[in-house]
Amino acid sequence: MLTPAPELLPDKFLRWFAARGWSPREHQLALLQKARAQRSALLIAPTGAGKTLAGFLPTLVELSGGASRTASTGRGVQRSTGLHTLYISPLKALAVDIARNLERPVAEMQLPIKVETRTGDTPVSRRQRQRRYPPDILLTTPEQLALLLASADAPFLFKSLKRIVLDELHALVTSKRGDLLSLGLARLFRMAPDITAIGLSATVAEPEQLSRFLVPQTPGAIASADLVVATGGAAPIVEMLDTRERLPWAGHSARHALGEIYDLIKRHKTSLMFVNTRSQAEMLFQELWAMNDDGLAIALHHGSLDVAQRRKVEDAMAAGRLRGVVCTSSLDLGIDWGDIDLVINVGAPKGASRLMQRIGRANHRLDEPSRAIMVPANRFEVLECRVAIDAIAENAQDTPPLRTGSLDVLAQHVLGCACGEPFLADALYDEVRSAAPYADLSRKDFDDVVDFVATGGYALKSYERFARIRQGPDGKWRVTNPRVRQMYRLNVGTIVEEQMLKVRLVRSRRGGAGSTGVIARGGRVLGEIEEYFIEGLVAGDTFVFGGEVVRYEALANDEVYVSRASDKDAKVPSYAGGKFPLSTYLAERVRQLLADKSAWNGLPEQVREWLSMQILLSRVPGPRELVVETFPRGGKTYLVCYPFEGRLAHQTLGMLVTRRLERARARPLGFVANEYALAVWAVGDLSAMIRQGRLDLAQLFAPDMLGDDLEAWLAESALMKRTFRNCALISGLIPRRFAGEEKSRRQMLFSTDLVYDVLSKHQPDHVLLRAARSDAATGLLDIRRLSDMLARIHGHIIHKDLERVSPLAVPVLLEIGVETVYGEASDELLAETAEELVREAMG
Template structure:
């Protein structure tokens, strides 16, 4: 049966394997690296025909990925489980089937992936969509309809980052082609930076050249000097070398190499890279899935994670920080309209239709322009569940702000949980009589947001990324590279100094902008709050609703998944579903 919650797609693996057997070559796309590891392991667990099935994602060793690509090009593989690493740049005519396991999160991504099959002018592309739960079924259907209508979604234009501009200034200085007037003219003619004033650009130049404000006294940060011809140049060849080693704007989570341990504790073959935070949570002899294998943690040697192959049960799966794809705004609008339009339900699987009918009978189906909010008791707790459909990041931010507001109102919230579709809050006091219009008013994005940002670790995280991109902190140096803890320690110290002595520093401004647009999805949340202003549909219920089951089944679940995680979610969902249908 189609799961109420869960996200791994284990229920679809037998049908997926059957589809692979009937096709010549199949690409199985998933949205995250952890999901790729799980799907690959599950496929091999039922691979009675010993079909050549491979794994490909960005954390695997480059040699492994190139080997998989070579085997695929030679027609020696029947399937590859992959992430966006194979979205682009491949031209394998033998691929005759693409499977999207999990919702694609956007019509553009779906079309891009479907286009990998039958990659010739003569044959149409062929694809299967395998949603991992009932809400994802709606999202998959909306993606197909958008693709059929030729509606291509995607992120809108972003404002240019001040940290990126600072890096560009240093690159121009390395080339010896930098003047104040030339820089101002170039930047103001570039769309993402068109709103900057000359004073703004000169501040960026001053920061890139000297560190700016409270950091001006540090000789190491004096990177740009003026020549006799009036042009600005990098100070010396060593500074230029360090800049070139650190150039780039993609800051991944701190990674460690995964290597097989040799007798005597030395590191052997490299399998790939894994996030430092995940390894920090492992204990001696813990097992985890990586590179399609069950590995046992042996120990840490410098930047190397030493492992040995194991056949252990209950392996953990790394939950990578980059694996958070929110559903696009356009797709969310389509899903809301589909839910409200009963005529469109005929195109959905029977189990999903029954789920929607049950929701209508036990609670309500909201109009596309209204926000459904349900309140109900369960056990000794009281719950509030809202369905904005604005994506996990926006919902997590909303949850933080709502719980602060509820606490201030004396309603004793205890926690919240969010997914792409809904947000659930629970507490000691009933929330049935709360002024919901005031609770969800967009003024929470003012003082409430600023107070929370100052207290949270998110600003430090955003600042760390800006510090690396701008060149303030050099992660790589000749013959050495800082690990994640060293970078965090360095940037946290600088952050605290600047907050105290230069609160208007350029990098603090850049970090605030990045946190709002990236880590918190403030722009999308703000648009969503405007949309629901005066359009809230409140249902005071006696028990949990069918729509609330998926999000509440995730309450208390860790982001690091073991092999029994779906079973735990399924058990929680089954108990909640029994209440919803009772």
């Protein structure tokens, strides 16, 4: 039974609510009640439900009477008697935004409360002052919390702490930042045992699981925070664009629907257009401007753009001066951008919860429905959009399960602990296990991590004299020299940025091939681009960046020089897919939709016809089945299968299947994977080999491929090396920054790839390799999902021996030449390139 508002809210607050024409919402009161009962709580609420205010109300109320909490410094300056509430957000922009939003109630009710932010941008002088004279409420990020905890001031700073508020918890816990935060929380709970936590989250699939994050865990038992679920909120209205145009077979551009998208923008006040990747954003923006005869104010926003340019867009947006913004997930999280009345999701939604959060961006008022329109870019995406819309109607969620804490983050944390104060291994082990992601951490893993932090954790014990932390006679581990502290401070955090290069626009110097001369310096900075993308280009290649087609000229001094190209189409279609794979849940629903013909009524005519043809000419996969088609084409044989497990898992599958086909002497040449299917092509006649029993599909897709084959492939895989690099940087094996300066990989004196090669040969069970392998299971290689799939289809493989390509196979085959074609064997690629050159030269 809920206590009535007047008992929970002082008059001052009731009057403030009334003056604004508001009344306190039920979940806001519920959180007040939890606070009064000294309980930690997880609030699950959709966007626009007044979530942030709910999180802060208990603190504002507790501090509202509080003349006793401030003391005069004697110079008329009131200073706080200690930190009361710590607020953690995943984005520093969000922390700043929230601080601004808090100012209003604090000022209007004249509350004696000091609110400050602390982010990477906060000046050193203010940071120092905050440590000595903390505000009542400090708004910060997980990284800053780690830094505060690693300082000698931590016990003083946090001894007065009463509450911690974690915003956008659903977003924080899915990454290594969540691991780091959980370890910081464990530390806080030990320093200030009486604090309670409030978690604020969008709707998730497993709220009980998430609520464990907010309270210390004890071995053998599950402790959870109380759940508060905000009710109400009008159901969103989500539709799929019923295009008048022909639906493309493949691609991610949705070019066919541009006119219709433009009309939608025209008919609404402000539209937010979400796409999945930077390049899609670039393309859509460019095309919309090309047809913008009405001069609508349409802007572009993505993470690679110059910061100043992004701020300009955000300000224009907040001021209501824009009619449309094309954006990527850079706008996914809760910052308030004003009045948006339509969300257009272009391309695949990838996940139901992700889509729901995007749709929540439209219409920040709870009682009015958000409106969204899905624009699938190809036929498979139609299926994905259909099931996502159904999932939203059922309010089904597909957020990922809580992570198992990674060992590289733990290593960083252990070093941070030693920087703060000497620790006893037994006590720290218990403390670490009180963090939900690390509840099941084994003592061996913990000890290995401590050993790693101390001397690198090598079987060859040659680094004792270089130890970073050392055990004293009292049994406590302490930092050996001040340089270690400095190194820790410079390298804290778990966000390993993709190596980015500045892109500068210069004048073309065509015909300069072969010259070693250096290109003219200067030129306007357009933004930043991933280094790995540039590495795949040769001078003269064109691609879209900053809304225009540019020509790659040169890479010099870690900057990319491009010139304006007259071409209308870019030659290199930068990574068209996206970094989020199709969620397991949506994949499952797509398979069900395919298998249930009666459900096809909800699909556009063109798609129904496509699927009907597939039934006629081959087979539409059943929910458990793996349909494998083989057919000849252009002198090669193609093998196409449809696991629907997302691009990452399919790429891994492609690598492993190719290895096996090689061993079966089928002479595979390459493969291409998309979210739904995998296509492999070979010189050998695969159809005949299967017919004659020389190739057994059950064996080809047998789960044992995840054994030795996987190990052998991982040893040389570029993706694995990238995964290892992240672990090496996060764990502190390799510093990202030395004494203030940031080193780019180019300037680094050694490469993590070489370290990986040597380590995996000489100590394959090293703790960092274990960390990297466990990342690979869910990260870039998505091995866990692949293994679930192989188990699912075991005994349900259906081979269709076809004479030509099937309707379902067309989309993935169309991606050959558009998507990167894989094959790890670089020797072969080099030889092939050499041969191409010979052919060129010899005519």
